[in-house]
Amino acid sequence: MDWVYAIIYGIVEGITEFLPISSTGHLILTGNLLGVPWPKDVKDTFEVVIQGGAILAVLAYYWKEFLLIRHIPTDRVQRHLWTSVVVACIPAVILGLLFGSTIKELLFRPSVVAWALIVGGVLMWVIESRKTVPEVHEIEQISTRKALMIGALQCLALLWPGFSRSASSILGGMVLGLDRPTATKFSFYLGVPTLGGAALLDFIKSREILGQIGLLNVLLGAGVSFVVAYAAIGWLLRFVSTNNFKGFAVYRVVLGVVILALIAAGVLNNSILA
Structure with a gap:
């Protein structure tokens, strides 16, 4: 069954990584609902x-x-863009x-994910309901200061599993005028340098740990993630242009x-999960 779990994890990761709905949250729930039998350290490493x-x-x-x-050495625009990306990380x-x-040890549990999803969803609605006019329309126009602030807001996803790295960075950018x-x-x-x-x-660091489920299963999960994420990126860019x-x-x-x-009905286990 390891290859089946790898495919399912890859699909979930590919769909949710760049959508503002939390890939970490969905992967935690996927492992819980499927009852994936891998040890915690294997799940942790595989998901990353x-x-x-x-x-x-x-x-x-x-x-x-x-x-x-x-062209960074000679192109000021590219130098500024990638400086902003590095600073934001x-x-x-x-x-x-x-x-x-x-x-990971304290907060990777479904109830934490659930409240992160709810709070993030409410904030998303509030931010989208504002009547403001964006001032930044190209990523090359993002100032280093704003990039650092977006990077700081991105940390919400790290501090609160389920909040979503994409959601925190996108909403943070919108609040800052993008x-x-x-x-x-x-x-x-x-996401490129961060993730x-x-x-x-x-x-x-963990090649031996992943050996417990086989390198081919790791490559399968990553490959499925690649294909699905590529489709998700294109879809999301088309979606946000008009919605x-x-x-x-x-x-x-x-x-x-x-x-x-x-959780309240006892259907979902609320213990710490990988």
């Missing part, structure tokens, strides 16, 4: 490593734009190194309430 597939999807989708990084890197393991498509695109860019670095580091995020807000609140109801 298959994010690499989703990150490769971003690189593939924007490959022409990412190639421009070679700093808060999450520091917080992850200091508290990442503790947060239009919806620009905030979404910057969230994609920001890609974590996936690579976990893979290097707001209120539909996602409703989904988050409904899902959070359903999770709490399942």
